[in-house]
Structure formats: C-alpha cells, structure tokens
Amino acid sequence: MIEEKGGSAQILERLMSSYGVNTQKDLAAALDIPANNISGWTQRDSVPGNAIIKCAIDTGADLQWLVYGKLANANYGTSTERPSGQVLYSEVMANGGRPVLRRILDAYGFSMQKQLCELLDISSGTVSTWVRRNYFPGDVVVTCALDTGVSLEWLATGKSKPFRNDSNILSEHSLIRKIPKRKLSAGKLTDDGFYYFDKYFLSNEIIDPVFIESASKSWFVDLGRKNISNGRWVIDIDGDLDVYDIARVPGNKINIVGKSSNFECNVSEVTPLGVVVQTLENNI
Incomplete structure (x- = not known):
C-alpha cells in the first residue's frame, strides 16, 4: 500500500x-x-x-x-x-x-x-x-x-490525541462512512457502487448497512435483521423484492402495505431481506 x-x-x-x-x-x-x-x-x-x-x-x-x-x-x-x-x-x-x-x-x-x-x-x-x-x-x-x-x-x-490541537479541519475519511449501494428496479437488486455519508448519520448498532435506491425513494437498510417486526422492510414475495410497511397480527401473520396493495399473510410466506432504518424521498 x-x-x-x-x-x-x-x-x-x-x-x-x-x-x-x-x-x-x-x-x-x-x-x-x-x-x-x-x-x-x-x-x-x-x-x-x-x-x-x-x-x-x-x-x-x-x-x-x-x-x-x-x-x-x-x-x-x-x-x-x-x-x-x-x-x-x-x-x-x-x-x-x-x-x-x-x-x-x-x-x-x-x-x-x-x-x-x-x-x-x-x-x-x-x-x-x-x-x-x-x-x-x-x-x-x-x-x-x-x-x-x-x-x-x-x-x-494509542498515546497522545487522534488529532493535533492546532488542526481546525478533520480529515475527510475520519467523518465519512462507506457502505454498499444497490439499485432496486423491477423487483430486483443490482450492485451500484458505494454510498458515502457522515458517519454520525446512522447508529453504529446497525449490523450490515446498505443503501438501496429506486427511481423516487432511497433507503438505508440493515441486512443483518431478519426477524420480522413492526416497521418498514425490504421483502421478497415470490421472487420479487420491494419495500413494504409491516404490522404483525395474531396467529403469526403480518399485514403488508405496499405502493399498490394491502394484504395479510403468514410470516412464512415472505422472505425478509432487511429492515429499513431510514427513508429518503425525492420531492422534485
């Protein structure tokens, strides 16, 4: 190097x-x-x-x-x-x-x-x-x-301080985090390079972060979470991926709300890819 x-x-x-x-x-x-x-x-x-x-x-x-x-x-x-x-x-x-x-x-x-x-x-x-x-x-x-x-x-x-006392500008990499970026289109995810952002924007508790982008919205997703709970999730339904709002209901079932549909099914009928941590939406 x-x-x-x-x-x-x-x-x-x-x-x-x-x-x-x-x-x-x-x-x-x-x-x-x-x-x-x-x-x-x-x-x-x-x-x-x-x-x-x-x-x-x-x-x-x-x-x-x-x-x-x-x-x-x-x-x-x-x-x-x-x-x-x-x-x-x-x-x-x-x-x-x-x-x-x-x-x-x-x-x-x-x-x-x-x-x-x-x-x-x-x-x-x-x-x-x-x-x-x-x-x-x-x-x-x-x-x-x-x-x-x-x-x-x-x-x-490990001695001294990470930055000099006379330094007014922190380095680029010290404040920037890099995670994989993927494109969501027609129910499929494709690799699309990397996404860079302020390291304080997301919690360090996220296990496996990825940035997913579609035509109108983008999401920070934790691929390390697979146990479906209430919230927004990236879900695989019969081989097609999309982002849905999930609510658990009795009988080990979930209510799924998508862009154009709202239905109920058993948890075992869908495959979670990861939980959405944050959503970014284009307004213009």
Missing part, C-alpha cells in the same frame, strides 16, 4: 536524512535491524511500513515527506517527551493485533472489519491474522495516517 515501485531508494535516502546518517549500515543501526534487511528492501524495491513509522515517530519527520517526498520543510526535531530507539520500537510492536485494529477502524469511522477490507482491498483472513498473531500492520497504519490525517503516534501506540 505504501511501497511504490521505483521509489524505495528515495525513501531510504529520506530515512537516512531524518536520522542524520550517511550509510545503510548506520540506518540499520538507527532502526535496530540487521543491515541485510535494508539490502533486501532495495532488491524488492519496497520499504516496510514499520520502518517508516519508527522513523517518523522517532525523529519527528513528516510522514508524507518520508513516503512521498512532497514536503520540503519537514520537521526533523526529536521529541524529548517520547521514548526513542529500541524502547519506542518495542512499544510500537507491542501495540499490534486488536488494539491497533480498533484505532484504525475508529480513524476511518468504520464499525466493522468488512468496511476496512473493502476500502483497502484486503481479505478478511488477513485482518483476522493481525488479531490472532498480535501482528502490527505497519503498511496499513501508515496508509491510514496519510488517508485520514489522524496522528501517527496515536495510531501506532
């Missing part, structure tokens, strides 16, 4: 500049790693995120400058309030697994691992491995920090 083909040599130069060293051997000593590791990075044309994270927190160098070289006036001052060297590295690596995953999800405004996997195009098995092995996903942490503007120190260690 952060390694770019043809860019490893430049990243290594910026790492050495940040530490004030002139050789890869001295850089390896600063990073507390074997010197042949750096030779391997050069051969693979990629620099691991863990090394970039350590350098950024250890030296105070600007993260975007380390990765992309975009900022000419990066700050190299080492903070006296933070640990450094091997102590810092051990602290960062001890924050792997579930704790760092939680901070990454919070930074993006996600409530489920599935959302992170979709955003970064990684498998759920990869994320599960982080948790199972207490692994620190340095590349993802760097990507998240660059993507959201959240403090690298907070992401890596």
Whole structure:
C-alpha cells in the first residue's frame, strides 16, 4: 500500500536524512535491524511500513515527506517527551493485533472489519491474522495516517490525541462512512457502487448497512435483521423484492402495505431481506 515501485531508494535516502546518517549500515543501526534487511528492501524495491513509522515517530519527520517526498520543510526535531530507539520500537510492536485494529477502524469511522477490507482491498483472513498473531500492520497504519490525517503516534501506540490541537479541519475519511449501494428496479437488486455519508448519520448498532435506491425513494437498510417486526422492510414475495410497511397480527401473520396493495399473510410466506432504518424521498 505504501511501497511504490521505483521509489524505495528515495525513501531510504529520506530515512537516512531524518536520522542524520550517511550509510545503510548506520540506518540499520538507527532502526535496530540487521543491515541485510535494508539490502533486501532495495532488491524488492519496497520499504516496510514499520520502518517508516519508527522513523517518523522517532525523529519527528513528516510522514508524507518520508513516503512521498512532497514536503520540503519537514520537521526533523526529536521529541524529548517520547521514548526513542529500541524502547519506542518495542512499544510500537507491542501495540499490534486488536488494539491497533480498533484505532484504525475508529480513524476511518468504520464499525466493522468488512468496511476496512473493502476500502483497502484486503481479505478478511488477513485482518483476522493481525488479531490472532498480535501482528502490527505497519503498511496499513501508515496508509491510514496519510488517508485520514489522524496522528501517527496515536495510531501506532494509542498515546497522545487522534488529532493535533492546532488542526481546525478533520480529515475527510475520519467523518465519512462507506457502505454498499444497490439499485432496486423491477423487483430486483443490482450492485451500484458505494454510498458515502457522515458517519454520525446512522447508529453504529446497525449490523450490515446498505443503501438501496429506486427511481423516487432511497433507503438505508440493515441486512443483518431478519426477524420480522413492526416497521418498514425490504421483502421478497415470490421472487420479487420491494419495500413494504409491516404490522404483525395474531396467529403469526403480518399485514403488508405496499405502493399498490394491502394484504395479510403468514410470516412464512415472505422472505425478509432487511429492515429499513431510514427513508429518503425525492420531492422534485
């Protein structure tokens, strides 16, 4: 995610500049790693995120400058309030697994691992491995920090605050949530990309959110709810999907009100796709 083909040599130069060293051997000593590791990075044309994270927190160098070289006036001052060297590295690596995953999800405004996997195009098995092995996903942490503007120190260690005190603008991703979008037409649902919205618009208690759009209305639907209760639902009736208002009546039956029909049937005669959380209606 952060390694770019043809860019490893430049990243290594910026790492050495940040530490004030002139050789890869001295850089390896600063990073507390074997010197042949750096030779391997050069051969693979990629620099691991863990090394970039350590350098950024250890030296105070600007993260975007380390990765992309975009900022000419990066700050190299080492903070006296933070640990450094091997102590810092051990602290960062001890924050792997579930704790760092939680901070990454919070930074993006996600409530489920599935959302992170979709955003970064990684498998759920990869994320599960982080948790199972207490692994620190340095590349993802760097990507998240660059993507959201959240403090690298907070992401890596849980210390400090997520945002700088002098920052008046929160990042785009930190306030935006992404969910699947589907189009409802002629009783069928088709995938239609993704829908982005303010993360505070919907409750985090929604299990499996999706945005469904028709010609005149749209709905936020929780596909994780299948036990029919009073309310508005997306229902499959004989293979055709639509949105109906449902009221339960005695005898395990339901009263169904649709756009052009009103009828009663047994609960078992229909298949619920999910419950409607909110409805949006076009007025023009």
